[in-house]
Amino acid sequence: MxxxxxxxxxxxxxxxxxxxxxxxxxxxxxxxxxxxxxxGTAAWTPEIYPLYSGERVWARDVPSANRNAALGACSLASGIACVSVGQGDGNHSVFHLFRCETRSLSNFIDALAVRNNQTGGAVVRFWGPNYRANIPADGRITEVVPNEAVYDFTHIDIC
Missing domain, CATH: 1.20.5 (Single alpha-helices involved in coiled-coils or other helix-helix interfaces)
Incomplete structure (x- = not known):
């Protein structure tokens, strides 16, 4: 050949x-x-990247009425931080996080709530070019407002 x-x-x-x-x-x-x-044209999909081994999207399409229950169920174990963010259609995505790392956020646009059940005083920190929010490890559900801050957030740190 x-x-x-x-x-x-x-x-x-x-x-x-x-x-x-x-x-x-x-x-x-x-x-x-x-x-x-x-x-629907108003819906979007919030993302956290990267999700490390053992971390995950706990749930998608959680109705607003069930958001706090989903955050509580997600973060039952100590050492866990759970983040819920709106999807633009009245539903929420809930993320199960625990690893001390910095991550990028996308489509974090409104209705941000956090239950930080971590140990050792670890803080969940959100930040962007103009706004910052720190959520202490107190086991309470904390809503982050105003929405302008949530729109601005580009990163999250779980430490």
């Missing part, structure tokens, strides 16, 4: 492998877009 034929076969193999990876992604894209539209 000539070198030219080997090169053409290798190129064809690479194109086939790329197509095998991209076609399933393209097929699933419309379904994902439909889910976002169904959620």
């Amino acid at each position: 000539s070198l030219r034929r080997i090169g053409k076969r290798a190129a064809a193999l690479v194109v086939t492998m790329i197509a095998a990876l991209l076609v399933p992604l393209a097929v699933s894209a419309p379904a994902q877009a439909a889910q976002n539209v169904a959620a």
Whole structure:
């Protein structure tokens, strides 16, 4: 087999492998877009990044009436801080955190509440370019206001 034929076969193999990876992604894209539209144009998905091993999104789509109960259930164990933030549709996302690290926030827009049940006086700190908030480890549910501050927050530190 000539070198030219080997090169053409290798190129064809690479194109086939790329197509095998991209076609399933393209097929699933419309379904994902439909889910976002169904959620409503005012809804968004708050995120904390990174979530470390053992940390997680405790719950999504928690109705406002159940937010405090979800924060309490999330942070039952000592050493845990749970953060709830609005999704823009009357529901909340609740995050279960405990590792002493700094993280980035996205889509933290309103209705921020925290239950800091950490030990040793650890503080949950939020900050952005213009606002800061410190939540002590007192086991109470603390609402962070005004919303302008929540809009400004870009980072969280659990320490």
